[in-house]
Amino acid sequence: MQLDEAKDKFIQAWGSLGSNWGINRTMAQVHALLLISAESLSAEDIMAALNISRGNANMNLRALIDWGLVKKEYRAGERREYFFAEKDIWQVAQQVIVERRKRELKPVLKVLEDVRNVEGDPEQADIKAFVHTVEHLGQIVGMADRFLEFAVSSEKSWFMETILRTVNSRVQTP
Amino acid sequence: MQLDEAKDKFIQAWGSLGSNWGINRTMAQVHALLLISAESLSAEDIMAALNISRGNANMNLRALIDWGLVKKEYRAGERREYFFAEKDIWQVAQQVIVERRKRELKPVLKVLEDVRNVEGDPEQADIKAFVHTVEHLGQIVGMADRFLEFAVSSEKSWFMETILRTVNSRVQTP
């Protein structure tokens, strides 16, 4: 496969993955483009590569900077800004985890907690069903949250080794 | 908090979580409603509870059944169908993992693999950057995939214990 074709395929795939996971398709595409670019790119470059408007490019670059995935760079003697992505994928993954935990997991945990203390007889069938579900959800979402916190605070190779060791030691569900 | 208020709050929260993760808001709300209902519900019940049309209810129930999260039930002497959700949250989580791995993770892994073999001099800066990124992504996405496969094939309490033990043994990134 030619480089250009491969790049394009990658950018499209990343865009569609993003949009399946609640991330703006264009934002994911801009990120993909910067991830695989050897050099930093100007807004013009990005507009041309992805065929998007100036406003759109600007807006999504802003969002990526906000997520901590992209940074600006100034070149000597040049006025325009150049953008580049963090290339260490482990760091990228950690950054994404940090943001989504903050934006989505935390609020849900908050609601699960708030909602657990419902008034009335805990033996009543409807109250029982409600509390049961909410508590179990809290337990599992809470575990996921702690696991992600752990991922975020770990050094890559250590984390990967630990996980892969655990996964491989599958003493088939005792 | 009153049960009705708590239920509503939970349904709204679950809907918004869903839509942040690429799942139709109404589908998530129908699922939430069924999760916290002691009894199975008819399409009418669901339409009334969530204020949605018959077509919408039908369509999202179909999707939930497709994801393996909801099942139909027939009551003796009654013609209409009643729907209920799998209440074991661990099973629900596993089911969601199974589907998303199949629908989204696998296709991405495929693209990452396809795209790795790009023609040309591997020392060329642009090819180097591309291959580097694609390989690292493959490594990390691959690990996530194996981890999720592991989660899906594990019995709940064993998995939770294993994970929590690992998380707590944090020998702070050696």
Place this chain on the structure above:
DNA sequence: TTGTACTTTCAATCATTTTTGAAAAATAGA
């Protein structure tokens, strides 16, 4: 058969999200 009680489908409509592009604001250099 026919009528009834439901479920399913799908074109049209509505709502939300994304994108555009031109104007305004910012910035750097002369």
Place this chain on the structure above:
DNA sequence: TCTATTTTTCAAAAATGATTGAAAGTACAA
């Protein structure tokens, strides 16, 4: 300061995705 260049903003337009509701389909009982 003023001008040239670049970035930012944001209302309007476009695109996408969700929802409706009425018609078609299905299954059952009489």
